[in-house]
Amino acid sequence: MNCKKIIALLYDYMDEDLPPDLMEEISSHLDKCKMCKTLFHTYSHTIRLTNKVETSRNVPPEMINRLKALLHTKLRPDE
Amino acid sequence: MSIDYKGLKDADLVTKIKQSDNKAMEEIVSRYSDKVYNLGFHLTRDKMAAEEIMQDVFLTVLSKINTLRDNAFFSTWLYRVTTNTAYGFLRALSRGKKTMDQGRYGNMEHEDMYAYDWSTLPEDILLSDESKTMLTNAIDELPESMRTVVIMKDVDGLKNEEIADTLGLSVPAVKSRLHRGRLILRQRLSIYFKRYASSTGRTR
Numbered sequence: 707m708n709c710k711k712i713i714a715l716l717y718d719y720m721d722e723d724l725p726p727d728l729m730e731e732i733s734s735h736l737d738k739c740k741m742c743k744t745l746f747h748t749y750s751h752t753i754r755l756t757n758k759v760e761t762s763r764n765v766p767p768e769m770i771n772r773l774k775a776l777l778h779t780k781l782r783p784d785e
Numbered sequence: 786m787s788i789d790y791k792g793l794k795d796a797d798l799v800t801k802i803k804q805s806d807n808k809a810m811e812e813i814v815s816r817y818s819d820k821v822y823n824l825g826f827h828l829t830r831d832k833m834a835a836e837e838i839m840q841d842v843f844l845t846v847l848s849k850i851n852t853l854r855d856n857a858f859f860s861t862w863l864y865r866v867t868t869n870t871a872y873g874f875l876r877a878l879s880r881g882k883k884t885m886d887q888g889r890y891g892n893m894e895h896e897d898m899y900a901y902d903w904s905t906l907p908e909d910i911l912l913s914d915e916s917k918t919m920l921t922n923a924i925d926e927l928p929e930s931m932r933t934v935v936i937m938k939d940v941d942g943l944k945n946e947e948i949a950d951t952l953g954l955s956v957p958a959v960k961s962r963l964h965r966g967r968l969i970l971r972q973r974l975s976i977y978f979k980r981y982a983s984s985t986g987r988t989r
Contacts, residue, residue: 717964745971747904751911752971756924756939759917765822769836773814776840780847781807 707735712742716749796856803850814843821867827936828871830925838870864951903978916977923973931966938963
């Protein structure tokens with residue numbers, strides 16, 4: 707296992723979507739290689755921060771009202 | 786007998802919308818307006834555009850719902866409609882700018898890849914307003930192919946299969962774009978946090 711291969715496999719490693727022996731091989735490389743361990747930590751933190759940074763906002767109620775009013779003009783009248 | 790619309794599955798609501806049931810449509814709007822608005826906003830970075838996209842998307846739901854053959858795939862279909870509408874806006878605003886040369890990131894410098902372990906910085910530093918703004922800008926500047934999947938997966942939490950369906954890509958293609966996008970963001974964060982750490986004497 708070399709460091710370049712770690713970069714390529716990191717995605718599947720994080721998802722635990724690799725054969726067990728490969729998972730094991732990567733884990734033991736990460737234990738030994740400080741550089742790759744840093745990559746692993748910062749990669750997973752990147753995902754975590756991305757998840758936090760753009761937290762969804764709620765649509766303002768006025769906007770929902772405008773949407774509903776607009777849709778109302780297109781809806782068939784209730785029978 | 787009154788129907789509990791909130792208790793219905795999407796697929797059942799869609800069946801009712803196809804029969805011109807207005808209350809079912811209202812329930813779909815309540816369920817999905819935030820998601821549609823946010824995706825539109827993330828893709829265009831423009832609040833006014835996001836509102837127009839949201840309106841267009843739900844108008845499309847009304848006019849095109851009959852083209853959705855399997856009601857169970859409503860949410861995927863809705864995401865696809867939203868993405869297409871947002872791309873239409875981007876084209877119209879001619880903001881579909883090519884932001885970064887993708888090739889540049891194909892072979893990132895080995896040393897830089899591993900630079901500095903900022904993951905141990907305190908939470909208030911990692912999630913400061915400045916770092917969030919920096920990361921938001923970095924997401925904006927991703928090449929469009931990566932930006933869309935990063936937003937759908939890491940921001941909106943869709944599954945790879947849903948993203949693949951929505952964008953008409955294979956799952957491996959989604960994973961590859963996502964991985965490259967994440968690596969670019971990681972690199973930008975590393976540069977930012979390293980600069981921060983040096984300025985505060987945190988990196989020895």
